[in-house]
Amino acid sequence: MTEDRGDVLPPGLELAWGVQPAQRRGPKPALSVEQIVATGIEFGDRYGFEAVSLQRIAAQLGVTTNAMYRYVRSKEELIVLVHDKAVGLPPELPSGWRAAAIAWVDAQVKLYENRPWLLDVPIRGAPVTPNLLRWLEVMLAALAETGLSQHDNLGCLVLLDGHVRNYANLARQLGASDSTPVQAEQVGRFLVPRLIEGGYPTVASLYLNHEYEDELDDDLDFGLARILDGIEVLISKGV
Incomplete structure (x- = not known):
């Protein structure tokens, strides 16, 4: 009997180290964890972190969101795997x-x-x-x-x-x-006299010497x- 440590170890730890869960009975899996992770990285690269989701990856790979849970337990586990591979x-x-x-x-x-x-x-x-x-x-x-x-x-x-x-x-x-950059001409015309008159001599000096950017x-x-x-x-x- 295979010991189930999924509720003891952090999400994604076993899969990240190549430890696969016991194969369930039924048809041969149509996807792999590697495909799912690669798609997640692709979404991150194209659209940002918020795009890395089970729903979007499932749609891209042509399966239901529920089908994704055959490969990863949760979004948290997905993020762990995508993060490690992307780094x-x-x-x-x-x-x-x-x-x-x-x-x-x-x-x-x-x-x-x-x-x-x-x-x-x-x-x-x-x-x-x-x-x-x-x-x-x-x-x-x-x-x-x-x-x-x-x-x-x-x-x-x-x-x-x-x-x-x-x-x-x-x-x-x-x-x-x-x-607008702080060193833009219009910002300077507005800011410099107020810095000088308002008691910000050190900041004004930084600004005038182009050190404050x-x-x-x-x-x-x-x-x-x-x-x-x-x-x-x-x-x-x-x-």
């Missing part, structure tokens, strides 16, 4: 923890540029699926040479991941905005360098 495998990282961190961050930024809808996938806990854990594995392996504890290395990784997500979210929102410019590299400098201080303390 894919990380790149091979260079030697040296700092160079590895830069490459790891750059690869994630490119991933979110290509698939910004991944930023909308709910975070329900620590990674447990193969590809997400591989991203974790390669960066933790690089950080292992720092001599820091596993706890601190994991904290460093979470800090890097947070920096990526914050930057990617800002980049997406700014890229999608059709608002709604573009990210080198924000990613600047923030990453400060994070890496902080990790180096932690390493030097031998904590």
